[in-house]
Amino acid sequence: MWCYTFYLILSIVLVAHPATAHESFRIASLTRGFDVNNTESEVLGGSEHDCYRPCVAGDVRICKYSFTLVEYTTMSRLCGDCPYKTEDCHKPGCITAGGDIREVILANHKLPGPSIQVCEGDVVQVDVINTLSSHSSTIHWHGLHQKKTPYMDGTPFLTQCPIQPHNSFQYKFTADPPGTHIWHSHSGFEEADGLYGAFIVRAANDSLAQYYDYDLPEHVMAVWHWYYSSTASVLKTALHRSDSVIGYSLTINGLAATVKFNRDGVNYTTPRAEFTVTQGFRYRFRLMHNSALYCPVQVSIDNHKLLVIASEGGTFEPVEVDSLVINSGERYDFVLSADQEIDNYWIRYRGLGDCVSSTRDVSSEAILRYHGVNSTADPEGPIEYQDANRAGVVLNPVEVANASYAENSTLILLTDLNRTTSNQPDVSGTPDHIIYMQYSYNNYYDFHSPGPFPQINYVSFEFPPIPLLTQSEQITDDIYCSETNSSSRDCVGEYCTCPFIYMVGLNSLVEVVIVDEGLDRFDDHPMHLHGHNFQVVAMESIGGSISLDEVKRRNENGTIPKKLIGAPNKDNVGVPAQGFVILRLIANNPGYWFFHCHISNHAEMGMGVVLKVGEHEDMIQPPDSFPTCGHWDVTKKAASSSAYSILLDAGGKNGIIIFYLLIVAVVNAVRR
Structure with a gap:
């Protein structure tokens, strides 16, 4: 009996702080983080993951992902002779982002990072391995409510401690509500420098399915403002010098044709994003946007109208528009009917706010390609800034008191939309x-x-x-x-x-x-x-x-x-x-x-x-082993949290040995 008690006490002491095997974060960053040929589904995400599937009621899965955070550079040696050889721009590991050479912060060497595409109710588990040299990080699951897991929200110093360099953290939560969401760093400007991705939660028996034929992962459209250098170096410098803040470029799914290259008198750019459709079908697009400065974006597609059906986790009576304006953090779902002639068409993104200045008006383009058309040709038509100022019906306009929109425009405000989302709380009473x-x-x-x-x-x-x-x-x-x-x-x-x-x-x-x-x-x-x-x-x-x-x-x-x-x-x-x-x-x-x-x-x-x-x-509290942090003062020694730490503080490893000998002596004394 005493032997059993002894081993029980000893196991409690040692298990309180178990030894962990050394994990090389340098190796992780050089291999796992930069393995551009990695075929593991938890690293690739998106349609390569088993959790991307038709959503069926009752089919709930555990969806595991792994994000290794790395520092890298655009237009690196992996890009070969890009942009002069277009195929080199698509080599594994090549990050073009418009053509400027700059430092980026990525997950799994991808821009945007791996897309998470799951069904409502799935349990999502993401292992975040921070191999950044000096940046701490957290990942916020933008749009997911974290009911029953508020400590997984990913906000530093509100719901968790930052994940320090050479440390890892596991997020685990339920995917809810259904809708178009984002994951992104919530530390400093890491998100603006590349640490973001799509988080799509689909529902079984989707009430919106009547409006579209296809809802494909390749039709996620992430529109991100992008600088020519690290975001902090631009914006902190402007603050310290009291300079104006102006926009620079917009990437669509990490791609843009910002920088103009020239070789032997011929102009080249890095590739734009492309979206492919087949004539006669209706496609659900999931649009999201963020910016480091005030830069709402007007989005339109030449010769097509947009049937807007949802925003974030909410649905509403569909509205047909010629363009919509999306502000930072927002998401909109629209249906495109591929009912035009088989051809290539410009998708236009027109920056507003600080993306308009006396020195630079920011706009960008992607390409809508119909199956059966020349897959390398650009669409017809000019691509100047004002060409993206689409007339007609505009959803979610900004600066209504001061801005001017194209002639003959009709503006639809958010309050003009009629909600169709079911099971929503009644807010008509007297506020508390x-x-x-x-x-x-x-x-x-x-x-x-x-x-x-x-x-x-x-x-x-x-x-x-x-x-x-x-x-x-x-x-x-x-x-x-x-x-x-x-x-x-x-x-x-x-x-x-x-x-x-x-x-x-x-x-x-x-x-x-x-x-x-x-x-x-x-x-x-x-x-x-x-x-x-x-x-x-x-x-x-x-x-x-x-x-x-x-x-x-x-x-x-x-x-x-x-x-x-x-x-x-x-x-x-x-x-x-x-x-x-x-x-x-x-x-x-x-x-x-x-x-x-x-x-x-x-x-x-x-x-x-x-x-x-x-x-x-x-409030629901985290597991007992959840990381803690805060100020520390050598003159104010905190109470130890376990028997192991008490003994370690008292005499280091010798304290454990002394404790062991003490228990042995007690056992022997009792036996006598």
Whole structure:
């Protein structure tokens, strides 16, 4: 009996911190991360993975993926004689991204990274191996609500510690809700430098199937703003020098024809993205966009109209449009009917906002090819910037108070859409919480970088030193601020930062009123909410007379028309420049959820807040072995978390030996 007890105690001590075999992250980056011929489905993703399949009710699978994060360079030696030999541009491992030579951050040596294509209810497991030399990282599953797994949301210092270089982390969660989503890094500018990909969740018995014949993985369309150098080197320099921020290029699925090369008097470019259809069929396209600066994109296809049927995780009555505008973080699904002559057609992407300047107007193109046409020829027609300003019906216009659209254009706002998504909560009652947020750009000339800083309520968000969800027992009043607590606000002159939290009750009805008072810029800031979707119940562009006080007065007097029945579901919405938007949601997912502008630079500069839903006892906690982090002070020795660490602190490995001898002595004494 005593022997059994001894071995039990010893096993508990040693298992508390088991030894792990050494894993070479240098080898991982040089082999697994750069193995461009890897045929493992968990590395390739997309249609190569077993979890891409027709979705059938009851067929739920565990879908495993592996992401090795690596640093690489575009137009590398793997590109051979690209662009002069087009076939070299398609060699395994060649990243062209428009032709500029620059550093990129990738998953599995792919731009975009591996696509995840699964069915609703599948369990997704992603092993992230960080081989970056100096960057920590997290992966956010943009659009997935993480119900029952809030610690898998991938937001650093809110739901997890960053994954440090030479470390790995396993994400595991249920794919929900169905829709067109994104995975991307939520650390610094890694996403803007290539660490992103598509995350598609299909549903069994899809209610939208009546509108299309094919929903193919190759018809995902990821439109990303792209710089000629690392994003931080461009935007941080502009901030420190008080220079203007302007756009540079747009890639579509990692491809563009940005740089013009010349050899022997002949011009060459790197390849554009191509999408193939067969005449007579209808195809569902899944469109997504992000940008490091304010650059909404107008999308159109020559000679074709777009039947828009869904956005993010929500569906609505289809609307036929000539073009649509997509803002950072948004996703739209449209159906293209291949009913034109068999030919090649330009797909046009016209940048707006900061992608229009006196020195550069940013636009890009992809090619729609019908089967049976010349597969190497470009479509006919010019491809200048203004050629992408498609007249007709425009969905989701931006800068309505100030921008000009093509003549004879009809504008469809989000609030004009009629939701068809089933089983949505009733938000028509009296809100339990009304949150008012004010946007503006502010300069602080007593600060070393005067800005302008995009801010909410004149405060820049700063992440706390610990993940609030997973280390809630360490939260003190002085590490966050709220509407009633400003103790953690840190200021230089009038410039202030803090981790700002709005607290709402679990299952409460929340109304969020966001007012843009930026009178010197005309940005429709795209706000993204983690962990929930919301209903867009009101939206209005006012102009230079906009004020938070006036909108609040109108809201309290009930003079703002609200669409409380049938409003569209979104998790990402552009707030009209010099206008306002009103959102409603049922806060039914307990946790700490980031609500922030999805322009990468604005998020990095602190344009965000946290929505705390419920109390800590309502929140699902991570496994006991979940990583922790935070400040450490040698003068404040923390209590050890296990018997192993107590013994190790007391005497290193000798402490374990002494403990072993002590147990043996006790056993022998008892036996005598």
